[in-house]
Amino acid sequence: FPPCIKAVTVVDALAAEEPFRARGKVLVDAGWQALYAKDKAGQSGDAKQGKDDSVQELPDFQQGESNPHEPSLPQFKTSAPKRFNEATLLQLMETAGKTVTDEALKEALKEKGVGTPATRASIIEVLIQRQYVERKKKNLISTESGRGLISLIQDERLKSPELTGDWEFRLKQMERGEYDPVQFMTEVGDYTREILQCTSAKTVNPANLGACPICNAAVIRGKSAYGCSAWKQGCKFVLSVEQWGLSIQPELAREIFAHKRTLTPHPIEIDGRKLFATLSLDKKGQLGYAEAEVAKKEADQEALGVCPTCGGDIVAGGKAYGCSNWRNGCKFVIWKTMAQREISLEVAQQLLSAGTTETLSGF
Template structure:
């Protein structure tokens, strides 16, 4: 008996549809097909069915967040099945227990290997023979080919150790660093959780560095000298390749050359250089490339793009989405060429003379490892099916079709002309472009050419120059968009110091920060943690995010080089040149180092801490003057570490005391009349709240009642542990 293990239900359904017969059962399929000569069962996970256990499983003391429990470094690592996945795991385990052999049919990458092998190990079946399905598409022909050409599972077991090592290391760093910095910042009076991670933190640092550059930018005025040149057949404009800090400096240079603003001056065409340029169509899409383009052109965020491409993959319209490759093999090129007319019909394009030779820019089997580029499958949707797709999926599908079809089009051909004009010894440069053949660009809408056509001019020709000054101001760098972040994460090596050449090379050879599958999720995590916000498609770092970057400044956690070090050794694990034990020992040493260095980093960030505490504050403590903060279940003074025990409740006699009420109380000493209090007897009443000697007191309408205190004494602001 054989059990096929897919990654998720949708994937299993596509496999089942490719077999001769597949009967659906509860959590699996019974398969009958000529590809197999024995009983076959097809089952699936829900992605990860197995995960690392919670810290408290290792030690009950680890459940509470405390600096005294750090570092948390288990002697061995344990895995479990989450409660909501135990039913499906039990089904998978029962089938694996009965099987003589297993076929791993999860996604064809290291994470897919980790998902499958973790399930198999947890079920106690790791010693059984394993074969591997390795495909790039969910088309029926590709699925059947893959099952007919199964690979030896032993070839991929090191990818499992590689992925599991990364999983454990990310867990260790995230767990210890997040608790460490959160607890240290809470000691300083800040609230909230400060999530730290190997990928999210350097990504945040990259955004913060750009934001600081924008904030610290000082605009400078400048003056340029432009020239309008007239010939017998028309005019053209040019510019002196030099900027001046003031008009006076520009005029001084003109005086030296016997020139003046606004005075006609004889000039000579010094040179005319014409060059035909041929621009090839863009490379085929990796996921990052597609996310960056879709964000820029259609303003669809990276997370939405990944979801749409995944849906199109599951609909058998696009190839595997989580790829970092820009190439295909001869096999893919052959079916794309055979289906070209159908693709063109879907996007409403025509091409009379397609270029059917495979070009190395797109087709290179040596550069295809796990997955090839994102391309359309052989399946073509009908007009009705295309219209039925959600708008985002339809837009992305048509863009991928156009990008793929573009490699069969001729190049974009244009003539570039550069004219140098000599006026009194000063050289003015003019650049123009004339399109000769739009080529592949007809597939994409683009802005019209803004270059003004140049009149015919020849070397040595005399022209009349009219010079003018144009004032300008230098501009700050632009904030990043989400799409640009995806590209920056992929090319993170460019942000490293030149001296760190090894790390730069490693990041270039691997995947930069994160993977094609995780980058959009990292950006979403930064949003959820309130480290960044997206406004009008651009990304900004919050005060909370800036504080974390300041506290971690200089730490490996903010540098892409840290990821490069990881990937260097993880690759060794995959190549059987390193071990998980040695890798994790290095991670543990780093965590211990972080525990020693973190308090010093906080002491250097006093100003930023004060700013954020003020921003989080409900007001000032009436006893000690420190900020009063939202502590979750109550409001408390930031000075509790110095002994101040002032607190305020979030609910009083059935009345919610929201932040606006507390701010009014702390700023003015009392609130307006509040409705909705309820006595022990169940009677509703209205009252004003005031603070006297650090205690909360009711103040009633004097015309009806004399002032009194609840329970014969003020409401004591309870002493609580912060």
């Protein structure tokens, strides 16, 4: 049988001054395809392989011909971006969320990825364990608490994959001795302070921290004290920032002015004695304190040391060495396992007495 001959045609057309291009093939001589005559008309030969325009059959066109056309406007819907699955998420973690097609750039970004090849899969597992993400079929879908967490974090960098990627990069530099760990910690410290300031600045209004306990006018923040904005009218209410060794930050001040007391106990120091107390504000604007009831330690629990936050006793629990004042809100804790290393009783005691340890090997 003779070969099948088709003319490949490209039609450049103009409709209402908009250029259109159609590609297609015109069957010149069916040749061997005559054998398959019954599935002709667009379904024969290579047209079977796909519906794309490049193989559609076109009628004969003449150069410069012009005809009225009935435009067809098929409607499609755009679909939402595909959900991540394990594979696509792992891939994006490699480049800290950047979609990179350039291979060289991808290689450079790998050093700035989130996690390492050994830890990436377990990072996802932890997110699932903490119920920030759930697995549905093959997809990974954020949960309400996951999205809630992200929306709570105000600092954009803190939740960006870039920051994590950048820190991973610097850890690798440290590994190779190209970057000073002290420098890194200084930068992290600066950044942390910056975040804390921004967060409180966003939510606390220093020009109105609450109602004056004496006259109800707005309390404003001064340099070393909070004071009544109606001082020109003669209100003398002033509350020093420093109270019994406790520095009353604007958030706490707002809490005190709103409730006339602190909602949780705070560490203060009276005559050299550290204690845990709730602070209260009376109608004359005087701040008082009431020592919080300290949980009696269990008979068989021996105090390992003094809590650096509140002066309470540190006792050993199941997973951690913690402050016996936890019921009053003291959150001081030393986990028994830190950075995958056991913290022995001796090390915990050493930490509590000196505030630091000899450098531990393996960290």
